[in-house]
Amino acid sequence: QVQLVESGGGLVQAGGSLRLSCAASERTISTYAMGWFRQAPGKEREFVAAIRWSSGSTDYADSVKGRFTISRHNAKNTVYLQMNSLKPEDTAVYYCAADRSMVGLRNGVVTYWGQGTQVTVSS
Numbered sequence: 416q417v418q419l420v421e422s423g424g425g426l427v428q429a430g431g432s433l434r435l436s437c438a439a440s441e442r443t444i445s446t447y448a449m450g451w452f453r454q455a456p457g458k459e460r461e462f463v464a465a466i467r468w469s470s471g472s473t474d475y476a477d478s479v480k481g482r483f484t485i486s487r488h489n490a491k492n493t494v495y496l497q498m499n500s501l502k503p504e505d506t507a508v509y510y511c512a513a514d515r516s517m518v519g520l521r522n523g524v525v526t527y528w529g530q531g532t533q534v535t536v537s538s
Contacts, residue, residue, distance in 0.1 A: 417441045417527045419511045424532030427501055431536070435496040437511030437529055442492060444468060447526075448517035449494045451485065453507035453534075460510070460523070464496060467517045474521055479505075501536045509534050 418440040427433050437449065450465030464485040465474045473485050484497040494511065511529035514520040 417444060417447075417513060419513060419527055419529035421509065421511045421529045421532040424509060424534045426535045426537065429501060429503055429536055429538050431501050432497070432499045433501065433534060434498070435509055435511075435532060435534070437494045437496075439492040439494075439513065444492055444513060445489070447513045447515055448520045449487070449511065449513045450474075450520050451494075451496045452510045452512055452523075452525075453505075454510070454531075455504075455507040458507075462521060462523065463509070465517060465520050466494060472517070474517070498534070501534075503536045503538045505534060506536050507534060508532065 420438045423435040445468045448467045451463040452460050454460040466485045482500045487494045508531040510531045512525040513527040514525050
Protein backbone atom coordinates (compact mmCIF):
# COMPACT_ATOMS: atom_id res chain seq x y z
CA GLN A 416 0.00 0.00 0.00
CA VAL A 417 1.52 3.30 -1.13
CA GLN A 418 0.73 6.42 0.84
CA LEU A 419 0.91 9.83 -0.79
CA VAL A 420 1.29 12.92 1.37
CA GLU A 421 0.86 16.37 -0.16
CA SER A 422 2.12 19.67 1.15
CA GLY A 423 2.68 23.21 -0.06
CA GLY A 424 -0.83 24.55 -0.58
CA GLY A 425 -1.90 27.96 0.63
CA LEU A 426 -3.21 31.39 -0.27
CA VAL A 427 -1.53 33.44 -3.00
CA GLN A 428 -2.41 36.48 -5.06
CA ALA A 429 -3.11 36.21 -8.76
CA GLY A 430 0.12 36.13 -10.70
CA GLY A 431 1.97 34.50 -7.85
CA SER A 432 3.56 31.08 -7.49
CA LEU A 433 3.30 28.01 -5.29
CA ARG A 434 5.05 24.66 -5.26
CA LEU A 435 3.21 21.54 -4.20
CA SER A 436 5.01 18.43 -3.02
CA CYS A 437 3.85 14.83 -2.89
CA ALA A 438 5.93 12.34 -0.96
CA ALA A 439 5.39 8.64 -1.62
CA SER A 440 5.92 6.10 1.16
CA GLU A 441 7.40 3.34 -1.00
CA ARG A 442 10.32 3.17 -3.41
CA THR A 443 8.14 0.97 -5.63
CA ILE A 444 6.61 4.23 -6.76
CA SER A 445 9.43 4.28 -9.32
CA THR A 446 7.37 1.83 -11.37
CA TYR A 447 4.36 4.16 -11.40
CA ALA A 448 3.20 7.28 -13.12
CA MET A 449 2.33 10.08 -10.71
CA GLY A 450 0.28 13.15 -11.22
CA TRP A 451 -1.92 15.90 -9.89
CA PHE A 452 -5.64 16.44 -10.10
CA ARG A 453 -7.73 19.29 -8.76
CA GLN A 454 -11.29 19.82 -7.71
CA ALA A 455 -12.92 23.22 -7.39
CA PRO A 456 -16.15 23.73 -5.42
CA GLY A 457 -19.12 22.44 -7.36
CA LYS A 458 -16.96 20.97 -10.12
CA GLU A 459 -15.69 17.54 -11.00
CA ARG A 460 -12.15 16.50 -10.26
CA GLU A 461 -9.93 17.20 -13.27
CA PHE A 462 -6.51 16.13 -14.47
CA VAL A 463 -3.72 18.69 -14.13
CA ALA A 464 -0.37 17.04 -14.86
CA ALA A 465 1.42 13.70 -14.80
CA ILE A 466 4.94 12.33 -14.98
CA ARG A 467 6.22 8.85 -15.75
CA TRP A 468 8.68 8.11 -12.98
CA SER A 469 11.03 5.94 -15.02
CA SER A 470 11.44 8.18 -18.05
CA GLY A 471 10.47 11.60 -16.77
CA SER A 472 8.03 12.11 -19.62
CA THR A 473 5.26 14.55 -18.75
CA ASP A 474 1.72 15.43 -19.73
CA TYR A 475 -0.33 18.52 -18.91
CA ALA A 476 -3.88 19.75 -19.16
CA ASP A 477 -4.23 22.52 -21.71
CA SER A 478 -5.37 24.92 -19.01
CA VAL A 479 -2.00 24.79 -17.21
CA LYS A 480 0.48 24.31 -20.06
CA GLY A 481 3.23 26.89 -19.93
CA ARG A 482 2.40 27.83 -16.32
CA PHE A 483 2.77 24.59 -14.32
CA THR A 484 5.71 22.22 -14.27
CA ILE A 485 5.71 18.70 -12.83
CA SER A 486 9.00 17.12 -11.75
CA ARG A 487 10.33 14.37 -9.51
CA HIS A 488 13.15 13.81 -7.05
CA ASN A 489 14.19 10.17 -7.16
CA ALA A 490 16.04 10.00 -3.87
CA LYS A 491 13.17 11.62 -1.98
CA ASN A 492 10.37 9.67 -3.69
CA THR A 493 8.75 13.05 -4.18
CA VAL A 494 6.87 14.68 -7.04
CA TYR A 495 6.53 18.44 -7.31
CA LEU A 496 4.10 20.74 -9.04
CA GLN A 497 5.53 24.19 -9.61
CA MET A 498 2.66 26.57 -10.30
CA ASN A 499 3.43 29.99 -11.77
CA SER A 500 1.24 32.82 -13.03
CA LEU A 501 -1.59 31.56 -10.88
CA LYS A 502 -5.13 32.63 -11.70
CA PRO A 503 -8.25 32.72 -9.49
CA GLU A 504 -9.62 29.84 -11.57
CA ASP A 505 -6.75 27.69 -10.33
CA THR A 506 -8.36 27.73 -6.88
CA ALA A 507 -9.11 24.14 -5.90
CA VAL A 508 -8.12 21.24 -3.71
CA TYR A 509 -5.14 19.62 -5.38
CA TYR A 510 -4.71 15.86 -5.11
CA CYS A 511 -1.64 13.77 -5.75
CA ALA A 512 -2.29 10.50 -7.57
CA ALA A 513 -0.44 7.40 -8.74
CA ASP A 514 -1.12 4.54 -11.11
CA ARG A 515 0.99 2.08 -13.04
CA SER A 516 -0.40 3.40 -16.34
CA MET A 517 0.39 6.91 -17.55
CA VAL A 518 -2.52 6.73 -19.97
CA GLY A 519 -4.81 5.48 -17.24
CA LEU A 520 -3.73 8.23 -14.89
CA ARG A 521 -4.35 10.82 -17.60
CA ASN A 522 -7.89 9.50 -17.87
CA GLY A 523 -8.60 9.42 -14.16
CA VAL A 524 -7.79 5.77 -13.49
CA VAL A 525 -5.98 6.05 -10.17
CA THR A 526 -4.72 3.42 -7.76
CA TYR A 527 -3.56 5.73 -4.99
CA TRP A 528 -4.77 9.18 -3.92
CA GLY A 529 -3.34 11.68 -1.51
CA GLN A 530 -5.50 13.53 0.99
CA GLY A 531 -5.48 16.82 -0.90
CA THR A 532 -4.12 20.28 -0.26
CA GLN A 533 -6.01 23.56 -0.69
CA VAL A 534 -4.77 26.18 -3.13
CA THR A 535 -6.54 29.53 -3.09
CA VAL A 536 -5.71 32.29 -5.56
CA SER A 537 -7.11 35.71 -4.77
CA SER A 538 -7.83 38.31 -7.44
